[in-house]
Amino acid sequence: MSVLVYVENTAGEFKKSVFEVVSYAKAIAGLLNTDLTAISIGTVDPSNLNLLGQYGASKILNVNSDQLKSFVSHSYASVIASAAKSENSAVVILSNSFSGKGLAPRVAAKLEAAFAPGAVALPEISGNNLIVKRVAFSSKAFAFTELKAANKVLSLTPNSFELKVDQVQPEIIDFDPQLTNDLNTIIKDIVRSTDKVSLADAEIVVSGGRGLKGPENWGLIEELADALGAATACSKPISDAGWRPHEEHVGQTGISVQPNLYIAIGISGAIQHLAGVSASKTIVVINKDPEAPFFKVADYGIVGDAFEVVPQLIAAIKSYKAG
Amino acid sequence: MKILVCISSVPDTTTKITFTNDNAQFNSTGVQFIVNPYDEIALARAIELSEGGKGTVTVINVGEAETDPTIRKALATGADDAVRVNAKPRDAWFVAHQIAKYAKENNFDLILTGRESIDYNGTQVAGFVGELMNIPSVSIAKKIEVQDQTALVDREVEGGKEVLSISLPCIIGVAEGVAESRIPNMRGIMSARTKPLQVIEAVEVAELSSVTKFETPQPRGEVTLIAANEPEKLVELLHSKSHVI
Numbered sequence: 001m002s003v004l005v006y007v008e009n010t011a012g013e014f015k016k017s018v019f020e021v022v023s024y025a026k027a028i029a030g031l032l033n034t035d036l037t038a039i040s041i042g043t044v045d046p047s048n049l050n051l052l053g054q055y056g057a058s059k060i061l062n063v064n065s066d067q068l069k070s071f072v073s074h075s076y077a078s079v080i081a082s083a084a085k086s087e088n089s090a091v092v093i094l095s096n097s098f099s100g101k102g103l104a105p106r107v108a109a110k111l112e113a114a115f116a117p118g119a120v121a122l123p124e125i126s127g128n129n130l131i132v133k134r135v136a137f138s139s140k141a142f143a144f145t146e147l148k149a150a151n152k153v154l155s156l157t158p159n160s161f162e163l164k165v166d167q168v169q170p171e172i173i174d175f176d177p178q179l180t181n182d183l184n185t186i187i188k189d190i191v192r193s194t195d196k197v198s199l200a201d202a203e204i205v206v207s208g209g210r211g212l213k214g215p216e217n218w219g220l221i222e223e224l225a226d227a228l229g230a231a232t233a234c235s236k237p238i239s240d241a242g243w244r245p246h247e248e249h250v251g252q253t254g255i256s257v258q259p260n261l262y263i264a265i266g267i268s269g270a271i272q273h274l275a276g277v278s279a280s281k282t283i284v285v286i287n288k289d290p291e292a293p294f295f296k297v298a299d300y301g302i303v304g305d306a307f308e309v310v311p312q313l314i315a316a317i318k319s320y321k322a323g
Numbered sequence: 324m325k326i327l328v329c330i331s332s333v334p335d336t337t338t339k340i341t342f343t344n345d346n347a348q349f350n351s352t353g354v355q356f357i358v359n360p361y362d363e364i365a366l367a368r369a370i371e372l373s374e375g376g377k378g379t380v381t382v383i384n385v386g387e388a389e390t391d392p393t394i395r396k397a398l399a400t401g402a403d404d405a406v407r408v409n410a411k412p413r414d415a416w417f418v419a420h421q422i423a424k425y426a427k428e429n430n431f432d433l434i435l436t437g438r439e440s441i442d443y444n445g446t447q448v449a450g451f452v453g454e455l456m457n458i459p460s461v462s463i464a465k466k467i468e469v470q471d472q473t474a475l476v477d478r479e480v481e482g483g484k485e486v487l488s489i490s491l492p493c494i495i496g497v498a499e500g501v502a503e504s505r506i507p508n509m510r511g512i513m514s515a516r517t518k519p520l521q522v523i524e525a526v527e528v529a530e531l532s533s534v535t536k537f538e539t540p541q542p543r544g545e546v547t548l549i550a551a552n553e554p555e556k557l558v559e560l561l562h563s564k565s566h567v568i
């Protein structure tokens with residue numbers, strides 16, 4: 001038996017969240033006194049596959065078939081489930097990324113596994129069961145979920161587990177899953193804005209709210225984000241008004257983020273907004289109203305007019321970066 | 324086209340989340356329950372797709388009698404009929420089995436769910452049902468069109484989207500942007516009273532997991548205020564104290 005981790009590539013490369021999930025899976029393999037096998041689907045250069053060895057994957061199943069060039073949840077789930085069976089892996093770990101969210105429940109259902117989505121910490125072992133801490137109530141709480149079935153699937157919330165180097169020399173094996181699935185899904189087009197840091201992966205997020213008055217002022221948010229190498233986000237009224245695209249809306253009914261640093265500018269801190277951002281490690285709030293509720297959950301606050309404070313902050317960051 | 328929309332009843336978004344019974348149970352005392360916001364968007368899209376005689380919309384909820392108001396609201400919004408599977412929605416695995424069973428017996432072309440429920444946030448149901456029915460699933464869709472026997476779907480991916488063409492039947496988890504959620508009007512509310520709400524019994528499902536306890540996040544310490552004209556102090560603290568830049 002081994003622990004199996006699915007490593008998702010983006011155009012042949014692995015992002016930091018992939019190494020996080022490998023580190024996490026390796027730690028679980030350690031708890032269970034077993035080895036870690038990774039499964040990669042799609043075309044990835046062996047030099048990139050070898051990088052997985054840095055975080056403790058001793059065996060890598062490489063699935064490189066034409067049929068599986070792009071992500072389709074039911075066929076990828078079949079491949080991962082068949083790898084779990086052939087590796088005799090009772091524990092399968094995925095990232096709770098957009099694709100992982102589509103994939104993990106299907107993998108769990110195929111294996112009749114108990115499933116914990118959105119894990120944020122290492123599980124506790126209780127007999128044959130695992131107790132997993134996961135996000136619930138839109139980050140207003142955590143639930144400890146006990147996985148009681150023989151097979152277990154966990155998906156890890158990005159940016160919630162530290163990378164840990166544990167160098168091994170991985171053995172790379174071609175894996176042929178022998179697909180028979182005939183469900184029809186065709187990917188017609190993939191549109192990715194590559195020039196921007198994506199919100200889900202970002203370590204720093206700069207977010208703007210109604211305090212910015214109008215879309216014409218978003219240059220301030222973008223300039224600050226550029227200076228920090230950050231992604232941009234917004235509160236719900238901003239995307240509702242069409243000032244910014246929906247995919248930037250964070251909060252209870254938008255994206256949940258937990259970057260290392262979240263900077264909120266002109267956002268009041270409504271409970272629904274906080275639900276999606278309060279797990280951020282450090283929170284900075286810039287608001288002209290000293291009574292804004294956001295200050296109650298912030299680490300650092302500046303009471304002031306965004307139009308005066310932000311340009312000065314950009315200058316301060318630029319001079320810090322310049323050394 | 325026959326469309327099934329899965330709706331769940333969740334605590335209102337302003338709810339302060341607390342627990343009872345030694346943190347083993349969600350404290351629902353005084354909590355207002357609403358239709359899960361993403362499910363409302365799914366319902367709105369289903370109604371748009373069915374309007375003008377193009378189809379019918381059935382809503383399904385797994386819940387006890389106390390969720391009937393939530394179902395009536397969905398009917399008032401414009402669904403044609405409703406089914407309640409009479410059981411406590413123990414977990415997503417249980418709920419998915421109930422939906423899959425009903426959907427298998429009733430030949431829907433399209434099944435919509437919200438991308439996640441705002442209480443347990445699992446993004447599980449669409450994937451589970453897809454697998455149990457052996458049909459394609461998309462967990463987070465930003466746009467849904469239907470042409471003949473095909474759904475054209477924009478799936479959210481890191482930093483962008485994928486445009487998919489999927490043969491029906493399929494199940495899709497709906498995110499923001501797919502439609503504007505609708506508010507029932509007076510006529511809808513009146514007609515909802517007479518629309519069919521069928522109550523069916525649940526099938527048994529093995530319990531694979533259970534919640535042992537809940538925890539609320541650690542409160543942050545006091546906020547450190549920095550003068551508006553000294554942002555370099557903030558930069559210094561973010562670097563040397565918080566180690567985030």
Ligand SMILES: Cc1cc2nc3c(=O)[nH]c(=O)nc-3n(C[C@H](O)[C@H](O)[C@H](O)COP(=O)(O)OP(=O)(O)OC[C@H]3O[C@@H](n4cnc5c(N)ncnc54)[C@H](O)[C@@H]3O)c2cc1C
Pocket residue numbers: 208209210211212234235236237238249250251252253254265266267268269270271272273276286287288289292304305306307336360
């Ligand atoms: C079902 C439901 C779900 C919701 N989900 C979400 C969600 O997911 N995400 C979300 O964000 N919201 C959500 N909301 C909306 C939420 O309740 C708030 O209305 C919203 O977050 C407020 O956005 P805001 O902070 O940008 O605007 P406001 O509340 O209007 O706050 C603007 C802030 O800007 C400050 N300000 C004004 N001028 C300046 C200036 N010149 N310089 C500095 N500061 C200034 C003001 O002091 C104020 O604090 C939801 C609501 C409901 C009912």
